[in-house]
Amino acid sequence: MQVKLKVNGQAVTLDAPPNTLLVQAIREHLRLTGTHVGCDTAQCGACTVHVNGRALKSCNVLLAQMQGAEITTIEGIAQADGTLHPMQAAFKECHGLQCGFCTPGMVMSAIDLCNNHPNASETEVRELLDGNLCRCTGYQNIVKAVVMGGKAMSAPNT
Ligand code: FES
Numbered sequence: 655m656q657v658k659l660k661v662n663g664q665a666v667t668l669d670a671p672p673n674t675l676l677v678q679a680i681r682e683h684l685r686l687t688g689t690h691v692g693c694d695t696a697q698c699g700a701c702t703v704h705v706n707g708r709a710l711k712s713c714n715v716l717l718a719q720m721q722g723a724e725i726t727t728i729e730g731i732a733q734a735d736g737t738l739h740p741m742q743a744a745f746k747e748c749h750g751l752q753c754g755f756c757t758p759g760m761v762m763s764a765i766d767l768c769n770n771h772p773n774a775s776e777t778e779v780r781e782l783l784d785g786n787l788c789r790c791t792g793y794q795n796i797v798k799a800v801v802m803g804g805k806a807m808s809a810p811n812t
């Protein structure tokens with residue numbers, strides 16, 4: 655089947671079997687491999703992307719459901735000149751990662767979290783980010799990064 659959508663601002667038409675998952679389309683058809691697959695069962699959040707501005711686990715939806723949707727992946731959030739998104743910069747600054755496997759999904763979820771809860775506190779971040787798992791960090795620096803990234807996103811000139 656044919657699905658027309660926008661990915662990171664570019665119009666894309668994909669021809670794929672009806673049972674193709676969105677994460678397969680992103681990784682295997684579009685070769686945007688920053689979106690990871692950790693569990694394939696909607697538990698770990700490594701596959702999180704934005705669909706029409708909201709975070710979504712892309713292993714848990716079909717490409718066929720995305721007709722006309724606007725998708726943003728981790729490759730699409732920095733500026734064209736390479737300037738990192740404030741949330742990416744905060745993860746870098748706070749050392750919010752170790753192996754980096756969970757990081758793209760964490761960042762995409764964190765942006766959505768902070769869009770909907772500007773200036774979220776550490777406690778709120780811990781509660782609201784519970785759909786994203788990290789096997790390395792113990793979460794401490796991830797939480798710090800999300801709080802810092804949220805503040806930067808709320809700052810007047812961002
Ligand atoms: S791969 Fe999608 S939630 Fe784990």
Ligand code: FES
Nearest residue numbers: 752753756788790
């Ligand atoms: S940094 Fe390794 S899984 Fe999170």
